[in-house]
Amino acid sequence: MPYVVDFVDVSTVGLESSPVAEALAGLRANEARYFKNKYDHTFTVEPADDATDVVDWVHRILKEERDIVPAARPLEATAFEVDGIRMAYVFYESGLSINVMYAVAESGKRAVGFKLSEGMEVPEELASRFKFARQKSKLAGTIRGSYFVIKGAY
Incomplete structure (x- = not known):
């Protein structure tokens, strides 16, 4: 069942099994606030088991582009299009969030983003490949x- 992410009253619904559930919920709410403010888009997620097409698409890109296979279990996922950009998000039990920004136009920007919840370690599959910048968020x-x-x- 789809869940509308509330960025005013942050909830751990769907993320309870994560050891950093509160921080992951804040990260998810941070994304919801961004899309609401920038695009007036309501950020809705569903259990990863109900969004296997989204999870598979994200995992295919990771595997084919950088030979990355996430070790953590996906908990939730979503996909939508805003302003000519196809977006996909997968939230993992470890506290990791992976998003794909894929411009529909051939000349547009296309990238994969990784965000780590506060309190989690850098996943082994990412540790030696990427440097992580820090950003403060009220949520x-x-x-x-x-x-x-x-x-x-x-």
């Missing part, structure tokens, strides 16, 4: 993030 505390540019077509 999520300190978020660490990194990204790479997608070269292929998906």
